Amino acid sequence: MRVVRTVAQLREALEYMRQGGHTPIGFVPTMGYLHEGHASLLRRAGEMSSTVVMSIFVNPLQFGPNEDFASYPRDEVRDLELAEREGADIVFIPSVEEMYPQPIRTKVSVSSLTTQLCGASRPGHFDGVTTVVSKLFNIVQPDYAFFGLKDAQQVAVLRRMVSDLNMNVEIIACPIVRENDGLALSSRNVYLSAQERSQALVLSRSLQSVRQAMEEGKVRTVDDARNLLVSVISSSPLAVIDYAEILTFPELETLDGSSLLTDADGEIIMALAVKFGRTRLIDNNVFIPKEAHALV
Ligand code: PAF
Numbered sequence: 001m002r003v004v005r006t007v008a009q010l011r012e013a014l015e016y017m018r019q020g021g022h023t024p025i026g027f028v029p030t031m032g033y034l035h036e037g038h039a040s041l042l043r044r045a046g047e048m049s050s051t052v053v054m055s056i057f058v059n060p061l062q063f064g065p066n067e068d069f070a071s072y073p074r075d076e077v078r079d080l081e082l083a084e085r086e087g088a089d090i091v092f093i094p095s096v097e098e099m100y101p102q103p104i105r106t107k108v109s110v111s112s113l114t115t116q117l118c119g120a121s122r123p124g125h126f127d128g129v130t131t132v133v134s135k136l137f138n139i140v141q142p143d144y145a146f147f148g149l150k151d152a153q154q155v156a157v158l159r160r161m162v163s164d165l166n167m168n169v170e171i172i173a174c175p176i177v178r179e180n181d182g183l184a185l186s187s188r189n190v191y192l193s194a195q196e197r198s199q200a201l202v203l204s205r206s207l208q209s210v211r212q213a214m215e216e217g218k219v220r221t222v223d224d225a226r227n228l229l230v231s232v233i234s235s236s237p238l239a240v241i242d243y244a245e246i247l248t249f250p251e252l253e254t255l256d257g258s259s260l261l262t263d264a265d266g267e268i269i270m271a272l273a274v275k276f277g278r279t280r281l282i283d284n285n286v287f288i289p290k291e292a293h294a295l296v
Contacts, residue, residue: 001084003091007139010092014053014140017089022050027142027169029133032056033073033187034082037177041146042086044174053140054083055092057099062128073190092140099135108134110157110164113252117153117271118282121242129154130161137169145169150176150184152269152284156250176283178204184283196276199236203272203283206232206244210270211285214261222246223257225270233274242273242280249286261289 004010014025026049028041034056045052056079063069076093083091107127113119114126137145147155155173162171177185182204183197192200206229213219219228229244246255249269261268271284 001080001088001091003080003093005093005095006098007094010053010090010139013090014051017051022089024049024143025051025053025140027136027140027145028052028054028088029136029145029147030054030056031058031072031187032079033075033190034079035177035185035187037148037150037185039082039086040177041148041174042083042088044172045144045146046087048144048172051089052087053090053092053142054088055094055136055140057092057094057132057136059099059128059132060096061100061104061131062125064122064124067122068188073187099132104131107131108161108165110161113153113157113160113250116247116252117243117245118273119153121273121280126154126157130157133158134161134165134167137167142169144172146172146174148176149173149286150186150282150284152249152271152286153252156252159250182208184281186281188279188281191279192276196238196279199238200274200276200281202233202236202239203274203281206272207270207283207285211287214289220260220262221257222255222259222261225261226257229270229272233272238276240275242275243271244274245269245271247271264289 002013004013026045028045030038058072060069108130109127110130119126149155159171162169182201209232210219210225210228213228219225225246233239233241247253247269249267267286267288269284269286273280273282
């Protein structure tokens, strides 16, 4: 596994792989502090690609002024061990100066899909994501790029960006990876106290409760489902709901509250963002109500 820190070194390493016929190239962009969710992306990338590139870059552009950019967890040594174990061929770890050598005046921005859910709570976040991912795609020029569905809105936004801008890369969305007790893996879980962590289980529990109530015919409308989500989450005294929404996926359009879930054509998303102390966690479930089976 090769570790490179500059764009020039990365381009050289990729050129070498391409000339040796080691294509297709799979790319796993990350912000580091890797966990089993990232490991699953690397494994999927390895199944589909001859060269696996991972980037580790905590991107300042996607953090708001009062967010956790400075304190975002970092552990390069452990990250490199995981990357090597899971089959990465090249790991790109640029500095902020390498990625942004001058104040950036160009922004990639996807409209509409970025105004709700995390886009509403974190203004500018998705512009930061789409801008850095565009830069990374331009540098790596991967055939495939792998993203976890825990950030389902990010997947929807990036797919739209790739389609709108004719980028020559296929976005591969990979399932959410959970702890045995249901907590979705996140680098930010490390912030949780023991009490917050145990209460955070209401996220996955609320999603499961709606799915089960739907199957039992106890939840039929969009409002019923939203109310159940909110009531399960509210049973945890430490939970402060940022949003609990049910939207179409991947268009992220609002559904009429009184409409039947089974009337929705195609996929819908139940999406949650909930704060426990200073930690904001997200979780979701994407599924086709007509078929009532989970896609993730
Ligand atoms: O999902 C993430 O970790 C980040 O948003 C990404 C895609 C690496 C861009 O910084």
